[in-house]
Amino acid sequence: MAIRSNPLRRTAGLVLAVALGFASVAPALAVRPDEIxxxxxxxxxxxxxxxxxxxMVCQNQSIDxxxxxxxxxxxxxxxxRLKSGDTDEQVKDFLVDRYGQFVLxxxxxxxETAILWIGPFAVLALGAVGVFAAARRRRAAPAGEAVALSAEEKAKLDRILADEA
Structure with missing residues (x-):
């Protein structure tokens, strides 16, 4: 039994391979030889x-x-800055002084950035507390169980039923 190759599948695979190849090379082309x-x-x-x-232009990419x-x-x-003898931290400090924390x-x-670091954990903790509270409420009063009426509620119900009859 001969296995036939689907030409559409083969073409799609080739296009995907070429696209991934270009995507993996693209970042390496950003730094030009005269900068190295x-x-x-x-x-x-x-x-x-x-x-x-x-x-600062692309905002979701590094400058590299x-x-x-x-x-x-x-x-x-x-x-x-590195050629002039600055340390890595001095270079970053210089750029943060010039452009703000956003450059990092x-x-x-x-x-100034505490909310960026603490916020996701706080939201996660609040969500967990909400789920826990909802689960406790469900366990406390399961649906379908009859709850006994107080004497006052029973008397009010009897009056309503007597008025309807």
């Missing part, structure tokens, strides 16, 4: 810092992945 430092260790530091900095002109300027600025893809834990 001759010192491999310093270039590695520059890449690590650039991967932590947000492109972005090919926007501002991202290029920031990559060059990072490399210039992972903002530091400070008073």
């Amino acid at each position: 430092l001759p010192d491999a260790a310093m270039e590695k530091r520059a890449r690590e810092i650039s991967a932590e900095l947000r492109c 992945d972005s090919d926007a002109p501002l991202a290029r300027d920031l990559r060059i600025l990072v490399r210039d 893809l992972k903002p530091r834990f400070e008073w």
Whole structure:
């Protein structure tokens, strides 16, 4: 028995493979050869810092992945600061002073950013408390069980039934 290959499936697989290949290469093309430092260790530091900095144009990419002109300027600025002897933290501090915490893809834990770090856990905790409270209420009064009437409620019900008859 011969197995036939579906041409549509083969074509779709090929297109997907090519698309993934281009997607994996695209970030590497953002840093241009004229930006790369001759010192491999310093270039590695520059890449690590650039991967932590947000492109102010793209906003969801690091400057290392972005090919926007501002991202290029920031990559060059990072490399210039490293060449002048700044530490990694000094470079980041310089950029935070200039652009604010928003330039960091992972903002530091400070008073201005506390809600970013604590907020998700607080929402999760409130949700858990809500689920727990709802579960307790369900267990406390299960549906379908008869609840005895008080003497006052029974008398009121008897009056209503007598009026309807």
